[in-house]
Each structure stands twice: as C-alpha cells, then as structure tokens.
Amino acid sequence: MPDNANNSPITTHVQPTGNAKHTGHSQVAKPAEMNPANSNTLSSEQASVEKQKVFIIGLPRTGTTSVSVALLEQGLKVAHMAFTKQAFMLADAISDVPCFSDYRQLDDLFPQAKFVYLERDMAKWVPSMQMLLGKMLPHLEAKSGRFHPIMKRSFRHTFAIDKVADPVDEAHLIDCYQRHQNEVLAYFHGREDFITLDISHAGSLSRLLQFLGLTTDCPTLGQVTDRAFSDSQIKSAPTQISQEGTSQEKAAVQSLPVNTSEHGLDFPKLNAGTHVAAWHEYKHPNKVNSNSAGPQSRKFFDYTL
Secondary structure, three states: OOOOOOOOOOOOOOOOOOOOOOOOOOOOOOOHHHOOOOOOOOOOOOOOOOOOOEEEOOOOOOOHHHHHHHHHHOOOOEEEOOOOHHHHHHOOEEEOOOHHHHHHHHHHHOOOOEEEEEOOOHHHHHHHHHHHHHHHHHHHOOOOOOOOHHHHHHHHHHHOOOOOOOOOOHHHHHHHHHHHHHHHHHHOOOOOOEEEEOOOOOOHHHHHHHHHOOOOOOOOOOOOEEEOOOHHHHHOHHHHHHOOOOOOOOOOEEEOOOOEEOOEEOOOOOOOOOOOOHHHHOOOOOEOOOOOOEOOEOOOOOOOO
16 A cells, blocks of 8 residues: 555545445535635646546456556546545556445546556456455554544445454455445446556556557657565555655665567566555655645545445
C-alpha cells in the first residue's frame, strides 16, 4: 500500500445507504462546490470535474503500483490512494483506496473519467493479499486502528473484515475477489470508457496507453526502480506504508526496465513478493499527496456507499 495511510480523520459518511439502485449509477450527494459553474471555491489552478480522470479500480496486489508508476512516466499526475477532494482534483490518475470500492460514486462525480480494472491470477493474488492484509489488520480496526478512515472504510466494505472470523482465509478472499470482479464487470458492461487488464500479459502496457490515448514512445518508461526490503524492513512495513516521507534505512536500488515484446510494452514488476511500499520509495515530481489540502481543507467527497 502507498503513502499517507494513517492521518487525521476527516468528515465523511461511511454507512451503506441500503437503497442501492440498479440503474448503473449509485446515488451521490454532489457538493455544490464540485460544480465550477456554480461555485468559486475551487481555484483556477484546480482541475474541473469535466476533465478526464483515470481511475485504477483493481484490488490491492493486482498491479496498482506498476500502473501508477507507468502513468507517472507518461507525464500524468498520479495519486496512489486519495483521501481528500483536493487530491482527486489535482491528480489525473488515482488508484487503490478508495477507487476499488467507490467506483460507482466516482463515475457520477467524474462523468468523463476512464476506468481500468486490474485482474490477476487467483493462485498468485490470494497469497499476496494474505500477506498484505495480515500486516494491515491491526491498523484497520475501527476504533484503535491508526490507518486513515477512508482506508478503513474501503477495506471493510470490500473485504468484510469486521464480519468474518478470519479475514485472510483463502476461501473468504476468493469470494471477495470474485464478488468485486463480478460487480465491476456488470456495472461497466458494454461501456467504452472501461478496460480490463492483466499487467503480467505481454503488451499490457501498450494496451493501457492506447486506451488512454497516450504515446508508447516515452524515453523514461524503462527507468523505473524497485527497492529490495530486508527482513527488518518487511516487519516494519505498516509504518512505511502509513507515513509519507518517513526516514528509513535505504535499501539497494535495482533497475527494472520495461520490457518490449513483439506485442508491445510490458509493465515493470513492482511491489513483488513481500514488498509493500514501492510507491513510497519511488520518487517522482508528478506524485500527488494523498492528503492534499484544498479550499475545504482535507475533506472528502460527501457520498455514501
């Protein structure tokens, strides 16, 4: 998971409404200030809701970091998790929390957006998710957990961690993955602003760039890096993923070039194995702070799941 996972609470509604509609869109309370035509609370430097956004709505451990880094290298401003209105307004692309749980609401708020669903082989995703969720569980607890409220809500909504005895049980995680996948595919069925992607497939990066209308001729696409964690760093991962800019012992940097196959560009492999903080370690001027403050300080969108 990326930076700024544990920050001060913000105002948001988190309870399910219980009146979900089967119309392709969820009910969303759109704040007046999110309509630039009706409000001057957004500065001229901020993006309009009409500007195209890219939402990466695959579950954690499906390649959200690799996609985010690739889009950074394309010149997009990227937030790997976004907890405030301002972070959503500043970023061109947003992944992870809360996108994988809130895609319906974001679809209403950003009608020009494109959505990228990431899938992964279940035999690889389950143990990877078990590793990640096992580290995160103590910090996702409703009252005592130190992760951000939006992160808690997103994980609790998607993985029902407060409703099962063992949230990392294999059968439970498989059910969560399949339910999420089925809901996403049903919601976006037949739409041209949606794509499914497995980043392990040859040419998958080229497919994404073509979908977004971006060039594949980018000299820095192959200059991404990964950091190999020591055992002690792995154990301290919750701290690393919850604080942006935390001083940590620097690990060796290994260059991971983007491969070019006969099918096109392939994604670099980031956050592999037990590595859960590659986004935090990756430095780039286009990264958007997940807790960016704006005209309404650090408030989130006013909607319910």
